[in-house]
Amino acid sequence: MKYLLSIIFLIITFSVKAQFNYETVDKGLLFKSSDDRVKMKLSFRVQSLASFETNESGNDQEMKAMVRRMRLKSKGYIYNPKFEYKLELAISNRDQGITKDASRVSHGSKIVLDAVLKYNINKKHQIWFGQTKLPGNRERVISSMALQFVDRSNVNSKFNIDRDFGVQYRLKQKIGNMPLTLAAAVSTGEGRNITAVNEENGLSYTGRLEFYPFGKFTSKGDYFSADLKRENKPKLAIGVTSCLNENTNRSGGQLGSFVELADSNGNLTSQYNDITTLFIDAIFKYNGLSIMGEYANKNLSKDIGGFTSGYGYVGQLGYLFDNNYEFAARYTSVDLAKGLGVTQNTTEYTLGLSRYIVGHKLKVQSDISYITKENVVDSNYRIRFQIEFGI
Numbered sequence: 157m158k159y160l161l162s163i164i165f166l167i168i169t170f171s172v173k174a175q176f177n178y179e180t181v182d183k184g185l186l187f188k189s190s191d192d193r194v195k196m197k198l199s200f201r202v203q204s205l206a207s208f209e210t211n212e213s214g215n216d217q218e219m220k221a222m223v224r225r226m227r228l229k230s231k232g233y234i235y236n237p238k239f240e241y242k243l244e245l246a247i248s249n250r251d252q253g254i255t256k257d258a259s260r261v262s263h264g265s266k267i268v269l270d271a272v273l274k275y276n277i278n279k280k281h282q283i284w285f286g287q288t289k290l291p292g293n294r295e296r297v298i299s300s301m302a303l304q305f306v307d308r309s310n311v312n313s314k315f316n317i318d319r320d321f322g323v324q325y326r327l328k329q330k331i332g333n334m335p336l337t338l339a340a341a342v343s344t345g346e347g348r349n350i351t352a353v354n355e356e357n358g359l360s361y362t363g364r365l366e367f368y369p370f371g372k373f374t375s376k377g378d379y380f381s382a383d384l385k386r387e388n389k390p391k392l393a394i395g396v397t398s399c400l401n402e403n404t405n406r407s408g409g410q411l412g413s414f415v416e417l418a419d420s421n422g423n424l425t426s427q428y429n430d431i432t433t434l435f436i437d438a439i440f441k442y443n444g445l446s447i448m449g450e451y452a453n454k455n456l457s458k459d460i461g462g463f464t465s466g467y468g469y470v471g472q473l474g475y476l477f478d479n480n481y482e483f484a485a486r487y488t489s490v491d492l493a494k495g496l497g498v499t500q501n502t503t504e505y506t507l508g509l510s511r512y513i514v515g516h517k518l519k520v521q522s523d524i525s526y527i528t529k530e531n532v533v534d535s536n537y538r539i540r541f542q543i544e545f546g547i
Contacts, residue, residue: 336366343359368394393439415460435453444476507525
């Protein structure tokens with residue numbers, strides 16, 4: 157609460173001497189200083205989720221109702237349009253990873269999602285510094301606000317490289333008439349909001365290449381689900397990401413628990429590993445039809461229990477009708493290894509229905525999934541309902 161009050165106080169203080177404008181529901185609240193040296197767009201969003209999950213035997217059932225995500229966001233520029241920034245805070249407990257057992261939360265709050273400064277060298281080149289999403293798989297870089305299902309797939313959950321603190325370079329280029337983007341990052345490899353020191357001094361190196369054979373999408377449509385812009389020509393984006401996280405202590409690299417194993421004397425010692433992650437993804441849109449697919453692969457340099465490796469792939473398609481209802485289907489397969497030869501394959505089949513009232517800013521979504529796991533007799537059913545609203 158003290159963080160929220162501080163933010164409100166800063167906004168009120170800034171507004172006293174600033175110009176205020178509310179352009180459209182898509183652009184949030186816009187503040188601008190009278191000398192045009194500072195520009196700030198302020199927005200918020202809320203996801204309210206209810207879900208029910210069971211298995212075929214009916215003996216294991218779970219119901220949940222929660223504020224899945226609540227975010228405060230701000231972006232703009234300071235002192236000069238060349239210096240852009242993005243801030244994003246997570247307010248809800250679930251968004252911060254806080255469990256119902258408060259005694260288990262020893263790492264403190266994870267309220268800060270993004271805090272990054274972007275320097276525009278020119279129209280083609282950018283340098284970023286701070287904490288934000290790495291240039292990872294498309295499904296992860298697409299905002300959780302802009303999905304065509306209630307949430308991202310199990311492939312993203314198990315393999316994504318998420319956020320990190322570091323330096324990023326962004327390039328926009330063309331080969332002939334084909335747009336091309338390049339992103340490279342050097343980061344701590346420890347994930348967001350981590351203050352502990354990595355005793356092995358490992359870093360993470362990430363690179364992403366993306367190209368558009370048929371030209372750019374309308375309004376950055378390659379980074380939101382559903383063909384809300386109803387592309388009048390076929391549009392395709394193909395991306396490849398590679399990430400090397402050296403000497404990481406966390407099970408998934410930037411994510412997961414810290415890995416400790418007992419030695420011969422029963423003392424716990426921190427374990428370190430190199431994790432290499434590869435993503436290949438694509439998105440296609442045309443006249444209300446959207447198709448997206450991803451392949452993910454994680455490899456370990458050492459087979460140590462507790463670290464996650466394996467591969468997975470996901471394919472989904474949706475069709476947006478003229479009344480802004482969308483039907484979508486998704487297939488997800490994950491073959492997960494947790495070191496020492498322990499593996500488990502999980503397959504999910506999901507059908508979704510969405511009603512976009514004001515695009516992704518105000519929508520109602522529901523989906524149903526059938527989930528099977530290797531060496532597990534009973535299969536699970538999951539039903540979810542969610543309302544998203546924001547400005």
